Amino acid sequence: MDPISTSPIKAVLKRMSESVFMGLCDKLGTSQLVAMRRDVMDIRDAVLDHVTTSDDDSLMVSGSYREGFRLKGSDRDFMMWSQKHRVIWDLSQSQYYNTHRHTLILCDCSDSPQGYTLLYLLSPSRNQNIQRTCFRENNRLYISSSKYGKTWSSAVFPDPTPHGPCVSVVLSEDTLELDCALCFVSDFWPCPSSWVDRCQSWPQPHVVDDLVTNGCHFVAIGHTLGHYVHNEWRISFSLAEHKLVCAMNHCQFLTYGLLKLFLREIINNGLGDDDDKLLCSYHMKTAVFWVIQQNTLQHWCPQTLLECFWVCFKLILKWVYEGVCPNFFIPQNNMFLSKVHGEAQHQLFIRLYGLSEKGLAFLLHSPSIRSCIINVLHNPHLSICTDEHTLISEAKFDRELFQHVQEIYAYDSLYIPNLEICMRSLHTIEQMKGLPLLTQYQAVMLQKLTAAVLQKAALLLHMETYTHKNKLRYRADKISCHMLKLAAKFGCISDMLYIAMYFYKTLRYMEALTIIEMSKVKLAKPYVIYIGNVDSEMYTKAVGGHSWSTKMRQAVACNILLENKIHYINELLPEQMSSLQDNLSVLCIPQFILLYMLEIFCYRHVDTRRVQTALDDLHTLVYYDQGQIIPLLSRDISWQILGICQQVTGNLQAALYSFQQSLRQKPHHKIHTATEMRIQGTCH
Known part of the structure; x- marks a missing residue:
């Protein structure tokens, strides 16, 4: 019947x-959320199609994820x-x-x-x-x-x-x-x-x-x-x-x-x-x-x-x-x-x-x-409002949008192996920004991709000119610094930490600490969106009604993605090599974990009295965070970084415990080879 x-x-x-x-x-x-998911995927694929050469294989996301589920x-x-x-x-x-x-x-x-x-x-x-x-x-x-x-x-x-x-x-x-x-x-x-x-x-x-x-x-x-x-x-x-x-x-x-x-x-x-x-x-x-x-x-x-x-x-x-x-x-x-x-x-x-x-x-x-x-x-007489907009607040929608943009970049980042393709990518993105049918969601994705390509270009340029003569290296350094600062303007708050990493790598410790302090102030704002957490009322009061471009620059923080084929800082090279050997292309590090690590490394060179304070902050975060700052899948790399910091400051017993804890976490980043190597170094 x-x-x-x-x-x-x-x-x-x-x-x-x-x-x-x-x-x-x-x-x-809602229909708006589903449209956003599709638009962000489409613009990413459009950029990839323009960047891909005839010698490359084409890759297309399909199935229910592409459909908007x-x-x-x-x-x-x-x-x-x-x-x-x-x-x-x-x-x-x-x-x-x-x-x-x-x-x-x-x-x-x-x-x-x-x-x-x-x-x-x-x-x-x-x-x-x-x-x-x-x-x-x-x-x-x-x-x-x-x-x-x-x-x-x-x-x-x-x-x-x-x-x-x-x-x-x-x-x-x-x-x-x-x-x-x-x-x-x-x-x-x-x-x-x-x-x-x-x-x-x-x-x-x-x-x-x-x-x-x-x-x-x-x-x-x-x-x-x-x-x-x-x-x-x-x-x-x-x-x-x-x-x-x-x-x-x-x-x-x-x-x-x-x-x-x-x-x-x-x-x-x-x-x-x-x-x-x-x-x-x-x-x-x-x-x-x-x-x-x-x-x-x-x-x-x-x-x-x-x-x-x-x-x-x-x-x-x-x-x-x-x-x-x-x-x-x-x-x-x-x-x-x-x-x-x-x-x-x-x-x-x-x-x-x-x-x-x-x-x-x-x-x-x-x-x-x-x-x-x-x-x-x-309640058979229940009155139901079918207005989809009542289901989702501005803060909730923005949180999903920015999380989705970050997720796409984390797993489906553009294949950019050299500076030539970086320039081609930037040219493609610049052309697409002027398209009349570009949606507001796609504009956000292009903005994030611009920041990502600029960061990659800056680091690739530094790697390629590191052994060149002083004059050429100086010019390349100026260009790299400019691109990283430009990326921070296009990207979200946590993108400033790429500048801090670069300054630390090039021995400019005080400049790195200045960037770290600025990042701390911005990240401490109660309206900042990070891994799904946000105070909706504070967020709406601070940036409600603004463009998504402004919101991303002022109220969004993301995990820091380190591509394993790019050299960022020496202290994380073993982890990158271990992860790369297991065919994982990216390390995904919580922003505050990287921030405290850089702070500890910099203070070791300019003010050893403040090293312990920064180490205590990192220790407290790793030990007591309940998923507010460190996602479950980032526990392995977080314990690992705590162990590295304890090791370089001479606390070998604490470092050994941290490395052992890293091995007990879900091996999301495939760094167990590096962890075992560090344990052997600590024991000897």
């Missing part, structure tokens, strides 16, 4: 829908492909390429299931990894998907784990896991395509044109029931799917989010092995796409959210009953064919049908939205 159309209490269902809508806004994000425990998905290789669908498309620059690959779908293809190498590739993964058939050279995945992933990633068409890489224990799909790209949409003809009502024509113009990808996995399971490639519409999700209104997006929660918290709850999970998030997304395009529902709004969810759920139930889940772009591709069949299909249908008989009451089993439903059941 359909609980939506036959229930005599439609008014209660309407209020329940509104309550769930607001609960999902709080958990998954921030669900805890979700993997970060990437797609990586070679810029020098292009896939074409027929030989006539080869006219658009310079074969001296691009190696062309032709699709051969003649003997593959719908949605899959063999890739035929039209000319020898100069890439040795690709050459080693080819096999010959019918006097043609094809690229094997399984061999390519193994060869490429082992060459690019440390300890890769196969995960469908992706390889999984854990950056650090109990933290972020990356899923990277190694693929090829085509600038052309599969043709002929019935999908374009099907788009009469949704998406809009300009979205369809955009999707078709941007082509598709091919990921390294074959159909399990095909003739060439180890050699076929699956056609991927990941970029198109991202654009379709962005074309949804917020109720449609939250319906998709509710289906993801339903999948995680009810259907797959307690199923640990991926082989036991017959349904995945991709099936949920496909259902929403079909329901929107087929105009099954006239209105997608807060008052009808549960009705929208129910229609999507019933479509999934129908698919499971029939054993057919049609791909949205290639309907002939049945995505249930290899997994949802036989006894497994029968058991899944029984379970889903049992849920359908309970009606929407089964959503009470979802911890994320249970309270939203119970509140209305306890």
Whole structure:
């Protein structure tokens, strides 16, 4: 029985829908927050596209993170492909390429299931990894998907784990896991395509044109029931799917989010092995796409959210009953064919049908939205405001924005190996700042990227000119100092500490201490945002209503990121080398930890009487902080730095204890090799 159309209490269902809508806004994000997340990701990728040369591999964030979700425990998905290789669908498309620059690959779908293809190498590739993964058939050279995945992933990633068409890489224990799909790209949409003809009502024509113009990808996995399971490639519409999700209104997006929660918290709850999970998030997304395009529902709004969810759920139930889940772009591709069949299909249908008989009451089993439903059941006449702006204060929104900007830079920082690319990056950012369609969120991201590139350029310049003659070194030093000071004007408060590090490295201890004191004063302000902590009232009073550019300069502090391939200060070189050996590119140090460390090092050279006071401050912070200043994942590097400071001041017993404590923390920064080395030095 359909609980939506036959229930005599439609008014209660309407209020329940509104309550769930607001609960999902709080958990998954308001339309403004979701737009911000996407805009910040888009501008970062736009800069990266301009900076990347034809010799570099392209890297694109994909999956739910790119779509705007921030669900805890979700993997970060990437797609990586070679810029020098292009896939074409027929030989006539080869006219658009310079074969001296691009190696062309032709699709051969003649003997593959719908949605899959063999890739035929039209000319020898100069890439040795690709050459080693080819096999010959019918006097043609094809690229094997399984061999390519193994060869490429082992060459690019440390300890890769196969995960469908992706390889999984854990950056650090109990933290972020990356899923990277190694693929090829085509600038052309599969043709002929019935999908374009099907788009009469949704998406809009300009979205369809955009999707078709941007082509598709091919990921390294074959159909399990095909003739060439180890050699076929699956056609991927990941970029198109991202654009379709962005074309949804917020109720449609939250319906998709509710289906993801339903999948995680009810259907797959307690199923640990991926082989036991017959349904995945991709099936949920496909259902929403079909329901929107087929105009099954006239209105997608807060008052009808549960009705929208129910229609999507019933479509999934129908698919499971029939054993057919049609791909949205290639309907002939049945995505249930290899997994949802036989006894497994029968058991899944029984379970889903049992849920359908309970009606929407089964959503009470979802911890994320249970309270939203119970509140209305306890008070059927409850009045619910569906204005999203009432959910989030200015301070709360700004906190997420700045955290997101910092997180993107921490994990997805621009690849800038030399000064030439630094200059190219700055030129690209400068051009983008003048774009008429630039959003305010993207402007903040560009501002942070400007500061980051200037800091990197300053340090790279110093490293390259350190052994040069005095006159050239003097000029380079002046330029480096200017760039670091300029970066502090573009960036946040804690960016001043990069100047202090540089002054300490170049033996200007008093100048470094002056910067440290200025930083202390600014960081002590009660309205400063740091790792999610902020006094909302004080923040609003101090900078409320100001531009985000002003807020970032005056009221935001971030962790200090030290790229392990750049030499900052001698005292942290062992930690950087240890982390780099374990394929971690960045050390992320809490601002006050770095501040006290620099203060101790500087006072050792200019005023030894004040060293102990600074050491006591660092000791107190590391011992007694409850996550307000030192994030859990930074405990290892924080204990390590305390030990280093104790070691250089002669307190070897305390240093030994600190190093041992560093080893007991979650090894987020992969510095255990450096810690063990320092323990040996302390003991001897």
